[in-house]
Amino acid sequence: MERLIEINNLKKHFRVGRNQTLKAVDGISLTIYKGETLGLVGESGCGKSTVGRLIVRLYNPTEGQILYREQDIFHAGKEQSRRLYRRLQMIFQDPYASLNPRLTVGEIIGEALDIHRLAKGSERRDKINKLIKMVGLDPSHASRFPHEFSGGQRQRVGIARALAVDPEFVVCDEPISALDVSIQAQIVNLLQELQERLGLTYLFIAHDLAxxxxxxxxxxxxxxxxxxxxxxxxxxxxxxxxxxxxxLLSAIPIADPEVERNRQRIILSGDVPSPINTPPGCIFAGRCPQARDRCREERPELRDVGSGHQVACLLV
Known part of the structure; x- marks a missing residue:
């Protein structure tokens, strides 16, 4: 498979308060292959969205490297950066906050076309209408403002904006978490249809494990x-x-009431450690029911346990 994104020892630390550092992302390495959807899951505050924002260069890293087609995105020149911004786009979590309320839908989508000088005049208008239809809206919606739409429709506008510059890779930062359950499946189906149609690669960040x-x-x-x-x-x-x-998987509800009633849930004790004062050894040792003394002293590395299955655990 063709490697599209390579993340090497990526870290993002934020200074908080006096002489304190919050380790939002603390040394991750990943490879994302062309055409796939890599799901990224975990509890709130674990650093998922920070990873997405680093990939699209909304943040600069504290340490580490991200390669897009073997090009280091953090050491690209001005013109190279402009081309990279076209290829790497993001769909944001909140369709209410991510759209400019003072712009019409046509202006929101067309803004990216203007910045990258991709279309003008009638060609620009046709491109905007095509994008609006592509995400399941009507071209007449181009003259409306974001407050005139439902949450699901706004998220479709956000998707159209991300696709306006013909990206190859899209970070989907919890794109369905702010939507009604009845709308979530529609948006996910739309994303899958667009992936097949346009050959997109996704990083899909979410809480919903199912x-x-x-x-x-x-x-x-x-x-x-x-x-x-x-x-x-x-x-x-x-x-x-x-x-x-x-x-995490034991917390997924099962539709069959008999199975749901009889299955065993794993309840974790203790609290998530502070990302400011991370403990030595395994970061999960304080909540792990299987932890041993060595788990509190040694930091496990992500290693292959067979068939590409990787795990960071000293007991495996």
């Missing part, structure tokens, strides 16, 4: 700024190895 399984080729599980498990979607759900992954 939805992530549905859309993802592979899934990476993140905890406190680190990747603790990575595997093909079916393999991860069939054979979770890391104790944190098993706890």
């Amino acid at each position: 939805m992530v399984k549905h859309i993802s080729t592979r899934i990476a599980v993140m905890y406190l700024g680190c990747i603790v498990e990575l595997a093909d979607s079916e393999e991860l759900y069939r054979n979770p190895v890391h104790p944190y992954t098993r706890a």
